[in-house]
Amino acid sequence: MDSLDKIEEKLHAKGFKLTPQRRATIAILLEHKESHLSAEEVYSLLQKKHPEVGLATVYRTLDVLTEIEIVNRINFEDGVARFDLKTDDGQHFHHHLVCNNCGRVIEIHEDMLFDVEQRIKHQYHFEITDHRLTFLGICQDCIRKSKTRGVS
Amino acid sequence: MDSLDKIEEKLHAKGFKLTPQRRATIAILLEHKESHLSAEEVYSLLQKKHPEVGLATVYRTLDVLTEIEIVNRINFEDGVARFDLKTDDGQHFHHHLVCNNCGRVIEIHEDMLFDVEQRIKHQYHFEITDHRLTFLGICQDCIRKSKTRGVS
DNA sequence: ATTGTTGCAAAGATTTTGCAATCTA
DNA sequence: TAGATTGCAAAATCTTTGCAACAAT
Numbered sequence: 001m002d003s004l005d006k007i008e009e010k011l012h013a014k015g016f017k018l019t020p021q022r023r024a025t026i027a028i029l030l031e032h033k034e035s036h037l038s039a040e041e042v043y044s045l046l047q048k049k050h051p052e053v054g055l056a057t058v059y060r061t062l063d064v065l066t067e068i069e070i071v072n073r074i075n076f077e078d079g080v081a082r083f084d085l086k087t088d089d090g091q092h093f094h095h096h097l098v099c100n101n102c103g104r105v106i107e108i109h110e111d112m113l114f115d116v117e118q119r120i121k122h123q124y125h126f127e128i129t130d131h132r133l134t135f136l137g138i139c140q141d142c143i144r145k146s147k148t149r150g151v152s
Numbered sequence: 153m154d155s156l157d158k159i160e161e162k163l164h165a166k167g168f169k170l171t172p173q174r175r176a177t178i179a180i181l182l183e184h185k186e187s188h189l190s191a192e193e194v195y196s197l198l199q200k201k202h203p204e205v206g207l208a209t210v211y212r213t214l215d216v217l218t219e220i221e222i223v224n225r226i227n228f229e230d231g232v233a234r235f236d237l238k239t240d241d242g243q244h245f246h247h248h249l250v251c252n253n254c255g256r257v258i259e260i261h262e263d264m265l266f267d268v269e270q271r272i273k274h275q276y277h278f279e280i281t282d283h284r285l286t287f288l289g290i291c292q293d294c295i296r297k298s299k300t301r302g303v304s
Numbered sequence: 305a306t307t308g309t310t311g312c313a314a315a316g317a318t319t320t321t322g323c324a325a326t327c328t329a
Numbered sequence: 330t331a332g333a334t335t336g337c338a339a340a341a342t343c344t345t346t347g348c349a350a351c352a353a354t
Contacts, residue, residue: 017308017353039344054311059344075227077284079319080343097278106278112271116264117287124258125292126249132229132286135269140277169328169333191319206336211319231343232318310351320341327334 004030007070014068024050025061029071029085036074036082036096036105074132076105092130099139101146106139156182159222166220176202177213181223181237188226188234188257226284228257244282251291253298258291 007026008018016022028045029037037045043058062083065071071083072093087094092113097106117128138146159178160170168174180197181189189197195210214235217223223235224245239246244265249258269280290298 015308019309019353021310040342052311056312056345057310060309063345073229075229075231077225077227077233079227079231079233081231097272097276099278100281106276108272108276112268116268119264120249120260120287124249124260125295126251126258126287126289127295128287128289129252130288132284132288134284135272135278135280136282136284137278137280143277143279167333171328171334173335192317204336208320208337209335212334306354308351308353310349312348314345314347316343316345318341318343320339322339323337325335328332329330 007065010068010070011064016064016068021050021053021057022061022064024053025058026065026070029065029083033085034107036076036084038080038082040080042083072130076134077136093132095133095135097135097137097139099142100136101138101142104139104141159217162220162222163216168216168220173202173205173209174213174216176205177210178217178222181217181235185237186259188228188236190232190234192232194235224282228286229288245284247285247287249287249289249291251294252288253290253294256291256293 004023004026008023011022012018024046025042028042032045035041039055039059039062042062043053043055046053046058062071062073066073066083069086071085074082074084074093074096076082076096076098084093087109092111095108095110095112097108098104099106113131113133117131120126120128156175156178160175163174164170176198177194180194184197187193191207191211191214194214195205195207198205198210214223214225218225218235221238223237226234226236226245226248228234228248228250236245239261244263247260247262247264249260250256251258265283265285269283272278272280
């Protein structure tokens with residue numbers, strides 16, 4: 001799900017209207033593909049070019065985009081919903097490494113769960129539609145820093 | 153981390169005081185090991201026997217228990233923090249299957265991520281301390297029902 | 305013209321915090 | 330007794346909703 005055009009097409013196909021607010025919101029998401037933006041963050045990025053758009057509209061747009069499976073909603077352990085554009089390749093959701101020290105989120109685009117999913121399907125008779133995999137730990141930079149200065 | 157005694161010992165060892173409120177909160181968690189209770193749910197279970205305990209104290213107690221690694225905090229995609237006692241065996245956090253249809257949460261106690269963690273460590277030089285793995289999909293019961301009545 | 309969508313402000317839901325009183329060690 | 334902890338109410342956050350005005354098809 002890559003270009004603005006394709007996304008607008010899908011919105012339209014599902015019976016939603018194309019409004020300037022929605023276009024602008026999608027544009028922000030496209031410009032920040034790796035960022036896991038929260039609704040508030042999308043809103044403040046949006047304000048620079050479109051100060052008239054309201055926060056409620058951002059929430060509603062993100063809901064619509066989640067509903068039609070243009071974006072994934074994800075919660076890291078901080079209680080704030082974040083939104084990621086889905087990739088075009090039909091893959092399941094990518095994985096994340098979250099650093100407990102600096103808070104950085106690293107994305108992993110390989111699907112490492114194929115074998116695990118097969119086991120789940122067979123053992124639990126559970127039909128998997130998506131997954132959320134996050135590793136918590138210490139990133140390379142913080143490990144390096146801790147060796148000289150100690151983890152803050 | 154299994155018995156009330158062991159948990160109280162650890163609290164004490166970390167310099168926290170043992171109060172009746174904390175004891176009671178821990179007892180609730182021990183009585184509902186598989187439940188992924190929210191703070192609100194812990195609070196209302198607590199009220200039956202200890203109506204004097206306040207919700208803020210429940211939040212504070214769960215924070216302390218998370219801090220000293222007696223419980224794991226987890227967010228499924230509904231934005232409410234849930235709390236699980238850690239198991240005694242030193243294993244990482246268990247996995248979950250969340251049914252998109254009926255909302256049921258099924259626990260999986262096997263660690264299926266050993267190989268994946270090895271790859272992450274080597275490829276990303278990321279020191280993993282824990283993980284969160286949730287599969288979203290349709291559970292066995294809902295699959296069965298959908299075959300006769302259609303998924304509601 | 306119809307129906308969906310927006311902005312605003314108000315309401316909801318969850319979680320955190322200030323503070324005086326109280327309790328644990 | 331000293332310092333941590335509690336309960337309460339207020340505040341802070343994040344998110345949703347009602348409604349009248351407005352815009353897309």
